[in-house]
Amino acid sequence: MPLVKAPSGAAAPGGTPAKTTPxxxxxxxxxxxxxPNIRRVAARACRAFPDAIALIAGRLEVEEDTRVVEVLxxxxxxxxxxxxxxxxxxxxxxxxxxxxxxAAEALADMGPDALPFFDTLIxxxxxxxxxxxxxxxxxxxxxxxxxxxxxxxxTEEDINVCCAFIxxxxxxxxxxxxxxxxxxxxxxxxxxxxxxSVETALSRLPTD
Amino acid sequence: xxHGNDAHIRPRPPKRLLVVDxxxxxxxxxxxxxxxxxGYTVDEAFNGIEALEKALxxxxxxxxxxxxxxxxxxxTFVRTLRTTEEIACLPVMMTSTLNRDKDIAAARALxxxxxxxxxxxxxxLRLFAAIMTxxxxx
Numbered sequence: 001m002p003l004v005k006a007p008s009g010a011a012a013p014g015g016t017p018a019k020t021t022p023x024x025x026x027x028x029x030x031x032x033x034x035x036p037n038i039r040r041v042a043a044r045a046c047r048a049f050p051d052a053i054a055l056i057a058g059r060l061e062v063e064e065d066t067r068v069v070e071v072l073x074x075x076x077x078x079x080x081x082x083x084x085x086x087x088x089x090x091x092x093x094x095x096x097x098x099x100x101x102x103a104a105e106a107l108a109d110m111g112p113d114a115l116p117f118f119d120t121l122i123x124x125x126x127x128x129x130x131x132x133x134x135x136x137x138x139x140x141x142x143x144x145x146x147x148x149x150x151x152x153x154x155t156e157e158d159i160n161v162c163c164a165f166i167x168x169x170x171x172x173x174x175x176x177x178x179x180x181x182x183x184x185x186x187x188x189x190x191x192x193x194x195x196x197s198v199e200t201a202l203s204r205l206p207t208d
Numbered sequence: 209x210x211h212g213n214d215a216h217i218r219p220r221p222p223k224r225l226l227v228v229d230x231x232x233x234x235x236x237x238x239x240x241x242x243x244x245x246x247g248y249t250v251d252e253a254f255n256g257i258e259a260l261e262k263a264l265x266x267x268x269x270x271x272x273x274x275x276x277x278x279x280x281x282x283x284t285f286v287r288t289l290r291t292t293e294e295i296a297c298l299p300v301m302m303t304s305t306l307n308r309d310k311d312i313a314a315a316r317a318l319x320x321x322x323x324x325x326x327x328x329x330x331x332x333l334r335l336f337a338a339i340m341t342x343x344x345x346x
Contacts (some may be wrong), residue, residue, distance in 0.1 A: 066284055097281035097309075105278055131305055132276065159327050160305040167231045193327040196240070197233045 019157040024049055027172035031055070036065040043071040052079060057087035073106045082113050089117040092132040104135035115144070122148060127158040134164045138171060146172055150180035156186075162188070163197045177205055223341040224249045224267065228285065229274040229303075234326075238272060240329035242337060256280025260288060265293045269341040275304040275311070283318055290319040293303040303328055310324050 022045045030042035039059075042053050044053045055074045063069050077085040088110075091103035107114040114136060121133035136144035149165045150173075162184060169177050185198045215226045227238045234316045235252045243250040253259035253270075255277040258334045263271065271289075275282040282302060290296050304311065322336060 066280065097275050097277075097283050101276050101278050101281060128306065163233065163327065164231070164305075167233045170233060191327065192329060193237055196237045200233055200236055 007188070014047070016076045024033050028055070031059050036068055039063070039065065039068045040071050042079065043068050043075065046072070047075050053083050053087050060087070060099065060103075061089060063099070066102075068101060069096075069099050069102050073102045074097055077106045077109050080110060080113060082116075085110050085113045085117050088114075089121060092121055092129050093126070101135070109140055118145065119148065121151060129162045130156075130158070131164040134161075134168045137168050143172075145201055146174060146177065146199045153180050153184050156184075159188070159194055160190050162194055166194075166197045166201050170197075170204045173205050175206055175208065178194045178202055181205075222249045223269040223337075223343075225337065226253060226259060226262055226266070226271045227270045228253045228256065228271060228277070228282065230254055230277040231274070233262070234274070237330075238333060241333045248337065248341075254278075255287070256282060257287030258287055260292070260295075260329065263289065263298060266295065266298075267295050268298060270299050272299060272301045272303055272337075275302065275306055275315070277310075283315065286318045286320055288316070298312070299342060300334060311329060331333075 022042075026043045026046050027045045030038050031046070033039055033042070043056070043059065046052050046059075047087065049055060053076065057074055060069065060072050063072065068151065073167070076088055085107060088103045088106050091099050094100050094103070107117060108130060118133060118136045121129055121136070124130055124133065140146070145171065149169055153162060153169075156165065166181065166184070173181075176182070181198045181201055185195060188194055210240055220329045225242060227235050227242075227250055229235050229238070229252075233339045239252070242248045245251065251262060253262050256273075257280045259271065259273065260280070262268075269304075273282045275287055277285075282304070286302070289298060289300065299321045300319065301324065302315050303324045303326055304315075305326045306312075307325045315323050322340060324332070
């Protein structure tokens, strides 16, 4: 990785070499390197620049190596804020499975900054996006996300989306979630997987 | 010795399957469908990394794997499996909500033997598992 070399002889007190700062051009070049290891190091270095979110988002659109994607996404989580969440949200539509899930997990880790995006993505016309958006709610036990999933479950037509919501609700739902589960089973009584999902989820919900 | 021919027939051990899916309800559904008396022995993994570890400590007769999973997705798992000598030849059934032609083509190109779109009935799961493992359908 090309780094801007410290001036000859420059050293921190105590003999430790001065910390070098990678140049923006060097990092950009390394982000497009053939070697995933070089790209991964560059992905870590991105955070030092004011336009880090744009740099990371741009690379995420094309990056195929799972480990590099992970570093880029973790950087966005570390940067935080609505702009970082906005860079992650479109990745739920990515053609790359690793990228989709990494983005959903990252949004789940971002807390309140991700909620506006969750509210939009969970209502997306594409069922695959709704399935991935449900992952953002995982870990938000008892909060507004639970109520959103329960509310949407009442009208959701896609069986796979219903089951994705139920899988998450089984983990984060409350006593009140049971009514939503019973209702979806009454609305769609003939699908064996949905029936199994509801019955199993009901057995896992808190009872008081 | 007065043993008849039956004395030499030993029951075959049940076929051993590895179910890989991050959704707990899906894993439980597959287990219930496949692990019946006279059926299959089912192990579970939560993602591709855990699945690789279990596959290497197998042996397994079939791996059922989802696409969208944390840490290592199903496609990356299959790509890695097919390039890992000890387990490269394991049959893989991919089960996913993704139903576009390009999703299925991508999976097949990586070496997935059979691609089923969710939701999958218990009967279909048993039928295709039997075909792919050479087992008598339970």
